[in-house]
Amino acid sequence: MVAIEQDRKVTQLKTAAMTETTDTPTEHHVDLAVPGYHGQEVELGRETVGNVRCDNAFMVAENVNVYYGDNHAIRDVTLEIGKKQVVALIGPSGCGKSTFLRCLNRMNDTIETARVTGNILLDGTDIYSKQQDPVALRARVGIVFQKPNPFPKSIYDNVAYGPRIHGLAGDRSELDGIVHSSLERAGLLKEVKDRLEEPGTSLSGGQQQRLCIARTIAVNPEVILMDEPCSALDPIATARIEDLMDELCEDYAIVIVTHSMQQAARVSRRVAYFHLGYLVEVDDTDKVFTNPQHKLTEDYITGRIG
Amino acid sequence: MQSTTLILLLGFFSIGAFYLGRGHSLSLVGGPGKGMALHSLPGYYGYFVAIWVVLPALTLLLGWVLIEPKIVTALVVSGLPDSYQSLSAGELNLLVNNIRNLASGDVVSIAIDENLRGAADSFNDYLAKSRQLLAVLVIGLAALGGAFAWRKIHPDLRARNKVEGVVRWALIGASSIAVFTTIGIVLSVLFEALMFFQKVPATEFLFGTTWSPQTAIRADQVGSSGSFGAVPLFAGTMLITGIAMFVSVPVGLMTAIYLAEYSTSRIRGIAKPLLEILAGIPTVVYGFFAALTVAPWVRKAGESAGFEVASESALAAGLVMGIMIIPLVSSLTDDAINAVPASMRDGALGLGSTRSETMTKVIIPAALPGIVGGILLAVSRAIGETMIVVMAAGLAANLTANPFEAVTTVTVQIVTLLVGDQEFDSAKTLAAFALGLMLFVVTLILNVIGLHVVRKYREQYE
Numbered sequence: 196m197v198a199i200e201q202d203r204k205v206t207q208l209k210t211a212a213m214t215e216t217t218d219t220p221t222e223h224h225v226d227l228a229v230p231g232y233h234g235q236e237v238e239l240g241r242e243t244v245g246n247v248r249c250d251n252a253f254m255v256a257e258n259v260n261v262y263y264g265d266n267h268a269i270r271d272v273t274l275e276i277g278k279k280q281v282v283a284l285i286g287p288s289g290c291g292k293s294t295f296l297r298c299l300n301r302m303n304d305t306i307e308t309a310r311v312t313g314n315i316l317l318d319g320t321d322i323y324s325k326q327q328d329p330v331a332l333r334a335r336v337g338i339v340f341q342k343p344n345p346f347p348k349s350i351y352d353n354v355a356y357g358p359r360i361h362g363l364a365g366d367r368s369e370l371d372g373i374v375h376s377s378l379e380r381a382g383l384l385k386e387v388k389d390r391l392e393e394p395g396t397s398l399s400g401g402q403q404q405r406l407c408i409a410r411t412i413a414v415n416p417e418v419i420l421m422d423e424p425c426s427a428l429d430p431i432a433t434a435r436i437e438d439l440m441d442e443l444c445e446d447y448a449i450v451i452v453t454h455s456m457q458q459a460a461r462v463s464r465r466v467a468y469f470h471l472g473y474l475v476e477v478d479d480t481d482k483v484f485t486n487p488q489h490k491l492t493e494d495y496i497t498g499r500i501g
Numbered sequence: 502m503q504s505t506t507l508i509l510l511l512g513f514f515s516i517g518a519f520y521l522g523r524g525h526s527l528s529l530v531g532g533p534g535k536g537m538a539l540h541s542l543p544g545y546y547g548y549f550v551a552i553w554v555v556l557p558a559l560t561l562l563l564g565w566v567l568i569e570p571k572i573v574t575a576l577v578v579s580g581l582p583d584s585y586q587s588l589s590a591g592e593l594n595l596l597v598n599n600i601r602n603l604a605s606g607d608v609v610s611i612a613i614d615e616n617l618r619g620a621a622d623s624f625n626d627y628l629a630k631s632r633q634l635l636a637v638l639v640i641g642l643a644a645l646g647g648a649f650a651w652r653k654i655h656p657d658l659r660a661r662n663k664v665e666g667v668v669r670w671a672l673i674g675a676s677s678i679a680v681f682t683t684i685g686i687v688l689s690v691l692f693e694a695l696m697f698f699q700k701v702p703a704t705e706f707l708f709g710t711t712w713s714p715q716t717a718i719r720a721d722q723v724g725s726s727g728s729f730g731a732v733p734l735f736a737g738t739m740l741i742t743g744i745a746m747f748v749s750v751p752v753g754l755m756t757a758i759y760l761a762e763y764s765t766s767r768i769r770g771i772a773k774p775l776l777e778i779l780a781g782i783p784t785v786v787y788g789f790f791a792a793l794t795v796a797p798w799v800r801k802a803g804e805s806a807g808f809e810v811a812s813e814s815a816l817a818a819g820l821v822m823g824i825m826i827i828p829l830v831s832s833l834t835d836d837a838i839n840a841v842p843a844s845m846r847d848g849a850l851g852l853g854s855t856r857s858e859t860m861t862k863v864i865i866p867a868a869l870p871g872i873v874g875g876i877l878l879a880v881s882r883a884i885g886e887t888m889i890v891v892m893a894a895g896l897a898a899n900l901t902a903n904p905f906e907a908v909t910t911v912t913v914q915i916v917t918l919l920v921g922d923q924e925f926d927s928a929k930t931l932a933a934f935a936l937g938l939m940l941f942v943v944t945l946i947l948n949v950i951g952l953h954v955v956r957k958y959r960e961q962y963e
């Protein structure tokens with residue numbers, strides 16, 4: 196029975212791989228082959244290489260598939276995210292990093308064509324079950340986007356937005372406290388404490404991104420998702436945000452998408468390498484960067500890209 | 502030869518010139534395929550020659566057609582016997598008109614004599630000669646221009662830049678038409694309004710509370726001198742506009758919010774075109790809908806509730822006008838909402854906002870300037886609306902805030918002042934221009950504020 200099940204999966208993967216391998220005639224008969232870099236074929240294991248499990252897992256994704264209409268963007272991904280650790284998602288553009296990240300707090304619900312199958316558990320409860328309110332989920336799993344997107348409100352109101360809608364503060368002084376401590380933890384308080392009433396959009400890009408982080412931690416989430424949070428920032432602002440992540444992971448689980456190997460190496464405990472919707476390899480960061488198990492991972496992190 | 506024939510001919514010439522010019526440019530560098538040696542694409546050399554063929558010739562043609570009547574008339578008059586030369590300007594004018602009519606075979610208002618017939622013949626004669634001369638000159642100039650351009654063709658000729666220069670001037674000309682028309686309208690309204698204010702003091706017009714423009718229609722009639730206090734008209738305009746906005750703003754806003762944030766793309770695909778149809782219905786159709794359906798209904802409803810309702814009421818007109826403006830409000834609001842970057846929405850949702858929190862706390866505040874601008878534009882549309890009010894609100898210039906009474910608006914009064922026959926310099930007729938000027942100023946101010954607000958808002962995200 197299990198064998199049949201396995202078999203079916205294999206054929207599925209095979210067809211999927213073959214439809215994408217446009218420049219490869221079918222007579223190659225390479226099982227589960229996908230185009231690698233430099234046009235050579237690399238076998239894509241049906242199991243993720245490395246170790247998808249971890250100690251004290253807090254979020255667990257099991258056999259997650261995501262479809263945008265007919266586009267199968269995430270293929271059977273299983274990954275655990277532990278408490279108090281930073282997991283970095285890396286991989287070439289379009290491989291599904293953002294898609295997977297957005298599954299974790301159901302931001303994909305806002306896309307009409309998106310469909311998610313499989314299970315994602317947060318602290319043991321299925322976040323895609325009918326009882327789960329996506330709004331409540333997003334308060335527990337916060338997200339920071341690639342481009343800073345402060346609301347066109349004052350700095351204070353930006354940070355106070357989340358606590359206000361969730362009723363986290365009883366009175367004004369409590370709210371003041373939350374705003375100040377969030378800005379403090381995001382490393383922004385010193386720069387803005389005299390101009391809290393100025394619009395958030397008047398800040399520099401790096402400050403705006405830290406404002407968005409402050410806005411997210413003001414809600415006091417349990418997991419923070421970050422989708423290329425530093426891609427619009429200069430190295431100094433990037434360094435500050437990386438420091439910030441180091442501090443934040445004392446309290447939160449953090450998942451970060453990044454295109455920078457160095458950044459992944461600096462901030463993350465574990466690294467997950469995605470390719471064409473498959474999760475190819477997951478392991479501790481130093482293992483992946485010093486001794487990658489999979490050819491595709493090795494090619495990617497050594498920079499041998501087309 | 503007729504000038505239309507000439508223009509057609511020039512059209513054919515230009516097509517020919519295009520192909521000749523293009524071919525010539527290519528042959529200079531050694532045939533097709535060698536086009537790279539030319540400064541511009543071969544087609545531009547074609548356009549270059551065609552422009553030289555058409556433009557000077559067309560300018561001559563238009564200028565000629567404009568001054569031809571004057572010259573021909575002068576020639577004919579100078580050919581008349583001496584007895585006519587002493588006529589006064591007015592009489593001479595009449596005579597020339599008659600000669601022209603006689604020449605073209607129309608009805609003539611004076612006795613036809615030898616001299617007149619002779620003049621008509623010479624008129625026709627001169628005209629025919631002029632046309633022949635024109636045809637020769639135009640064709641000659643076209644040929645000359647073509648030859649000149651042909652000689653100028655050279656691989657280094659910056660043909661593209663020259664053609665684009667001409668195109669640029671043509672575009673500038675086209676866009677200045679609207680500007681000059683606007684200036685013309687404003688000036689004419691302004692001058693007529695100033696004439697009105699010479700007859701009726703501006704203070705009476707602006708602050709008087711009685712509107713009764715019935716003056717004597719012609720100078721020999723006896724009649725009242727009329728009273729031109731425009732306050733009731735502006736009050737009526739404001740009342741009806743207020744009712745219309747009261748209907749259209751909430752409904753339009755909610756429609757836009759639903760379409761932008763809540764509807765599926767399928768519903769949106771159906772509802773948007775339907776709204777656009779609503780926007781495309783002629784206002785006169787809304788007018789009889791208001792007069793025949795809504796007004797009686799309002800009257801019945803009002804009376805059953807114990808109010809005294811006139812058969813033509815401000816309420817009926819305002820309601821229908823509000824319905825008419827819904828698509829305008831909703832589409833402008835929809836634009837404003839869609840202009841809010843998707844990242845705002847994602848940001849709010851990502852913090853755990855519900856859809857309605859996202860809408861009311863983030864999207865609407867961000868879009869508010871755009872929405873306000875849209876509403877101001879809608880107000881100016883409502884103020885300018887005429888047809889619905891004519892048909893449903895009546896003509897009585899009552900100064901009232903009661904929506905069940907008949908009122909009238911500025912635009913409606915302009916219409917009624919100008920229909921029917923009357924002297925063009927009577928206070929009654931001129932009052933229309935004064936009203937028009939006021940209306941123009943008010944809507945201009947609203948539009949400027951509206952556009953300014955919208956623009957300021959745009960800068961925020963770009």
Ligand SMILES: Nc1ncnc2c1ncn2[C@@H]1O[C@H](COP(=O)(O)OP(=O)(O)OP(=O)(O)O)[C@@H](O)[C@H]1O
Nearest residue numbers: 263266268287288289290291292293294295306308
């Ligand atoms: N909103 C969407 N609608 C339809 N298809 C989408 C949508 N978003 C992403 N996709 C598709 O899903 C696949 C994965 O996209 P995703 O944005 O997750 O890639 P990514 O790894 O984040 O890439 P990048 O590094 O460039 O951000 C792509 O093939 C993309 O075309």
Ligand SMILES: [Mg+2]
Nearest residue numbers: 292293294422
């Ligand atoms: Mg991405």
